[in-house]
């Protein structure tokens with residue numbers, strides 16, 4: 001199939017950027033979206049032009065590195081990551097606009113690459129449990145009920161891709177934080193730091209410049225791991241109940 | 247000696263985005279309780295002049311004899327006034343934050359999950375604020391006289407006449423009906439949003455329930471309010 005790509009090009013954080021149009025032909029519907037961009041880049045290199053910079057790592061939907069706004073939808077029209085999106089989701093003659101995640105807390109590095117280390121700092125602020133390293137304890141020594149284990153597991157599937165922030169009209173990271181707070185809050189090991197965790201994470205979130213949630217629901221609709229909106233309620237609940245911040 | 251030049255990060259809960267949201271949710275729920283009571287009172291228009299005016303007088307003597315005349319009403323008015331200030335303050339603070347949080351906009355952005363109600367929260371809220379000012383000037387302070395309402399009766403003498411004469415003017419009724427559409431949308435998203443903010447919807451079934459309750463309450467309140475001016479206009483209440 002033949003497509004028209006409109007891609008955001010920007011040399012560096014402080015340069016002006018613009019959408020640049022690239023026609024591309026003979027795209028196979030079995031290609032992944034990123035493979036299609038690889039083909040475009042090969043062509044650009046052959047033509048002596050600067051290839052389009054974009055992020056990816058695992059290309060199997062588990063690392064959360066790939067991050068593209070495709071025709072106004074984070075990770076494109078399917079519920080999956082950009083690397084797992086295939087060209088069969090598009091048709092011959094389509095025009096595809098590709099933009100980077102847009103958020104104050106995700107500063108642009110180059111073209112389609114943004115810096116998502118604000119997520120790392122939110123996790124460092126409280127999204128962990130403190131345990132002694134060394135021999136792993138016997139897995140069954142602390143019982144966990146089946147529903148709690150299931151919910152913890154489901155919310156632990158967040159890959160930190162940032163699609164929730166990209167899709168949110170307020171650029172809020174509540175779904176990302178809610179996933180972590182719910183994951184650790186369902187488990188016995190998460191209890192000692194539960195109060196402090198939620199307060200520290202939210203304060204870091206605010207300091208990084210993310211917006212406040214208005215419960216619109218764009219985040220959950222964009223999430224490739226289908227993290228549900230109820231984790232945001234869980235986060236708010238834990239925050240309201242939290243007594244001490246350390 | 248100062249060793250840090252970075253701004254000190256907040257360590258407590260107050261002032262955070264979630265704190266502001268909680269403020270909005272709590273004051274929002276106070277408004278919901280208020281509009282429910284207010285709507286119930288308005289419906290007494292259907293039971294005639296006596297019934298409506300008795301209700302109006304009853305509000306002023308609420309809490310007597312323990313409290314002076316107008317006592318409890320004044321307390322309620324203060325609570326509502328403070329709530330309005332806090333609600334608008336947090337709405338504006340979060341609105342500003344959201345603008346800073348996305349300095350560069352998308353060229354193409356699709357909204358796939360947002361409801362019409364949720365898209366109108368901010369401008370709809372501004373419209374409701376203007377409407378409330380107009381409404382108070384008209385019926386509480388009686389500074390604006392539409393129709394012959396104000397001349398026929400000051401609010402203290404005959405609220406029934408005031409209401410009926412005012413809503414015989416068609417454009418006034420239209421303003422009120424539009425305001426009730428705005429109120430419907432604000433409550434439809436607001437009640438669900440407040441439940442989520444207060445952490446009451448941490449399971450999928452609780453979410454479905456909260457959304458259903460929000461829709462029902464929004465419908466009851468907006469229709470309950472709207473039928474009074476509407477029936478005055480068409481002459482059922484006169």
Ligand code: HEM
Nearest residue numbers: 214270271274277337367368371372375436437439440443
């Ligand atoms: C006075 C002017 C008003 C303004 C400027 C305003 C603005 C807002 C805004 C911006 C929100 C947040 C929306 C969101 O989270 O998506 C909100 C929430 C809400 N509003 Fe208002 N509003 C006003 C009046 C009212 C009135 C009169 C009522 C009730 C009858 C009301 C009830 C609510 C409720 C229940 C919420 C939900 C709180 C939450 O989101 O957690 N508001 N309002």
Ligand code: SF4
Nearest residue numbers: 158159161162164223
């Ligand atoms: S919650 Fe979903 S969209 Fe947000 S970072 Fe995690 S996986 Fe990505």
Ligand code: FES
Nearest residue numbers: 057059064066083
């Ligand atoms: S590249 Fe790892 S999730 Fe897409």
